[in-house]
Amino acid sequence: MLPTRKERLAHLLARHSGMFRCPVCQAALTLHHTASLVCANRHCFDLSRHGYVHLANAGYRSKYEQEMFLARRTISEKGFFSPLHAVVSQKLVECAAIGDEPFCVLDAGCGEGSHLARIREEVNNRRPVDFVGAGVDLSKAGIALAAKAYPEFLWCVGDLARAPFADGSFAVILNVLSPSNTREFARMLKTDGLVIKVVPGERYLQELRERLSMQPGKRTYSRAATIQHFAASFSLIDCERVAYSFRLDQPSVAALIRMTPLTWGAEPQQLVKAHELAGREISVDFTLLVGKR
Ligand SMILES: C[S@@+](CC[C@H](N)C(=O)[O-])C[C@H]1O[C@@H](n2cnc3c(N)ncnc32)[C@H](O)[C@@H]1O
Numbered sequence: 232m233l234p235t236r237k238e239r240l241a242h243l244l245a246r247h248s249g250m251f252r253c254p255v256c257q258a259a260l261t262l263h264h265t266a267s268l269v270c271a272n273r274h275c276f277d278l279s280r281h282g283y284v285h286l287a288n289a290g291y292r293s294k295y296e297q298e299m300f301l302a303r304r305t306i307s308e309k310g311f312f313s314p315l316h317a318v319v320s321q322k323l324v325e326c327a328a329i330g331d332e333p334f335c336v337l338d339a340g341c342g343e344g345s346h347l348a349r350i351r352e353e354v355n356n357r358r359p360v361d362f363v364g365a366g367v368d369l370s371k372a373g374i375a376l377a378a379k380a381y382p383e384f385l386w387c388v389g390d391l392a393r394a395p396f397a398d399g400s401f402a403v404i405l406n407v408l409s410p411s412n413t414r415e416f417a418r419m420l421k422t423d424g425l426v427i428k429v430v431p432g433e434r435y436l437q438e439l440r441e442r443l444s445m446q447p448g449k450r451t452y453s454r455a456a457t458i459q460h461f462a463a464s465f466s467l468i469d470c471e472r473v474a475y476s477f478r479l480d481q482p483s484v485a486a487l488i489r490m491t492p493l494t495w496g497a498e499p500q501q502l503v504k505a506h507e508l509a510g511r512e513i514s515v516d517f518t519l520l521v522g523k524r
């Protein structure tokens with residue numbers, strides 16, 4: 232019989248439970264009876280039958296919902312992020328310290344998890360490594376989707392502000408279009424670890440923003456502040472623009488409208504205009520920040 236998702240997770244945790252720490256008291260977590268992670272102070276976190284572990288303190292809620300994550304996955308499968316994944320994977324192979332030991336990569340703010348899956352595939356095409364992937368997100372809906380689709384990774388619900396991982400656990404931290412916590416990232420990275428942060432560029436979804444009559448100014452300011460903060464926290468070894476255009480078919484436009492917060496609160500006539508993007512190209516524009524501790 233095939234192992235259940237929970238059994239697959241327990242098997243992974245048996246090898247890698249040292250990667251985790253208690254989100255309540257920060258003590259080490261160990262696997263107990265292949266059913267839960269427990270710390271010395273008896274804080275106990277059960278493995279979900281869906282194949283992830285919930286390591287956030289009680290009471291957190293995320294506004295990101297299942298529908299948005301499914302839309303992200305739909306558009307991701309259509310290749311929306313493929314050029315980005317290619318560049319990130321290349322950076323990983325070029326800049327990260329890949330040795331004989333497991334190559335531990337965390338996707339921080341992973342959502343539905345497809346970035347990590349695609350990036351592992353691309354890294355392995357370039358160079359076979361013992362890639363051990365973990366993903367953390369505050370959204371249970373996102374993590375549940377990730378665990379269902381990609382049971383080969385360690386998925387957990389957790390808060391980046393009190394990340395449930397031990398010091399020096401990761402060779403690489405990926406942080407794609409998500410908030411960061413640079414202090415926690417630095418703590419979780421190995422000494423020569425790499426952090427790759429992806430932020431939207433100036434022209435990201437420009438055509439959609441035009442149809443929604445949005446002003447570009449505020450985004451430019453917040454991107455500059457993000458880059459400055461990143462460069463103050465890590466030694467910036469690379470800052471690269473990854474820009475391309477993506478042809479939207481009808482299902483992709485519908486997915487795009489559902490996946491981006493840009494459309495939240497839009498007027499019906501603005502959404503009609505947005506749907507007219509079907510059959511057209513849309514600008515995809517990212518800035519990739521690569522830093523070392
Ligand atoms: C725009 S989504 C991007 C998700 C994914 N990286 C992607 O590109 O599809 C931002 C993500 O950050 C997560 N997030 C926000 N604050 C967080 C926190 N404090 N800890 C963990 N995840 C957080 C959200 O739940 C959401 O999944």
Ligand SMILES: [Zn+2]
Nearest residue numbers: 253256270274
């Ligand atoms: Zn504890």
